[in-house]
Amino acid sequence: MTQSLLVDSHCHLDFADFDAARDDVVARALEAGVTRMVTICTKLRLEPRVRAIAERYASVFYAAGTHPMSAADEPLATVDELIALADHPKFVGIGETGLDYHYTSESAEIQKMSLRVHIAAARETKLPLIIHARAADDDMAAILRDEYANGPYACVMHCFSSSVSLAKAALDLDFYLSMSGIVAFPKSQELRDIFATAPVDRVLVETDSPYLAPPPHRGRRNEPAYTAHTARVGADVFGLSYADFAAQTTANFDRLFWKAKG
Template sequence: MTTPPHMSAPDAAQPPRITDSHCHLDFSDFDGQQAEIIARAHAAGVTRMVTICTKLPQEPKVRAIAEAHDSVFYAAGIHPMSVADHAPTTVEDLIALAQHPKFVGLGETGLDYHYTAESAQAQQDSLRIHCAAAAETGLPLIIHSRDADDDMARILAEEHANAPYSCVMHCFSSSAELGRAALDLGFYLSMSGIAAFPRSTELREIFAAAPVDRILVETDSPYLAPPPHRGKRNEPAYTAHTARVGAELFGLDYAAFAARTQANFDRLFWKAAQWQAPA
């Protein structure tokens, strides 16, 4: 197993420690390279990564990556764009998966009407199942939302009123209205490389208006590489570039912002925070 820097004593020479709260280490872009990619992340100060399973048949592969690396945790669910192509899951199925010690979140799930609006009702049904599993397990829901703001805000609020749960709006790039609705429910917003793109001024304003104790950082790698790597394959090490943009938005130095996002991650992904590598 690889041993992340956060398992050892602090070293003033190490970069500030941050967590990539959302990546896809099982994707073919990374085949056979996970160990070196994780090592580069550690060198950049990214001491933990949550790799996300988007299709439940892939769960064993995603789980195996988390089991092989101390610094990698995982989550699983059915991506909204995959709902029409896969058998629906159940609350009981998701609860069973959540028993694994390195399974730390439910999803990603959500709504995507940009590419798959024809499956809107099936997506909504799947989202509600994931919400119920999050409420039952106490693990955070990981939400993908695109071109579905009104339905997303309504369903998240309805399900939260029915049975409270915690949640992160992953790779948040939706409207200010959806951002406020999520924050009002006590949820978190996650900054991806999109927030670092030069033309993302309005998105940066949404993040800057949010409480700093509700902000996470992520790569969504292999997608959405921030500058100076835009247009290339993204990887967890590049979380640091997005986090530096976040620090500027909140008027903090990088170390202080990194520490805030670490505390936020620990609060939301409590199972990852409590996990200890076997002796």
């Protein structure tokens, strides 16, 4: 039987958690049917390190931006700086960027400025914007709508675990929602219900590894191979076979992350 193929649309392979076993982690992902991974740079000064990882592995692509929790501590990115990165053949997305008021509400204004810079770069490059949103649903929805009115852009709400209202705001703009291991947690029924209302052609899967490992690995280091566990839960949410859900989310990924198309 042909193995169902998946994509981990968001991981952090540059993190120290993987330094001792990066080759093995990528190999295990391939063995699990996770044939492509997008590793995310969260601080632009670290972009050369993340780029080198993407260059080392045929199955790994990368994106870069300033994470909202670092927005106050890092230099404000410029649109030109982000556009220049897009020249690299394995650079496939802008971000992650966004708003996080759970831990860093005091930097809300600089987060908003940074977010708008990243949106402008996504609009110019036609690459997907990768959004991190936590405890900032109203401001996030307002900025996404406001900026879309200034000109369309593509976007994925990475590791989506926010409200039904933010999900609707994103979907109304034809954006994508990405399932992380959170959707597989036993107490995440409300989140599963939100995903069940989304069009299946607007859903991606990811690990956000090394964080948020799904059962049966919860509480341990996550890795791209575990995308398969989340995808099995996703298949149940949509009433699909694992193979059909894997094929659908991979097609969705190819549509959004067009530079990484298989």
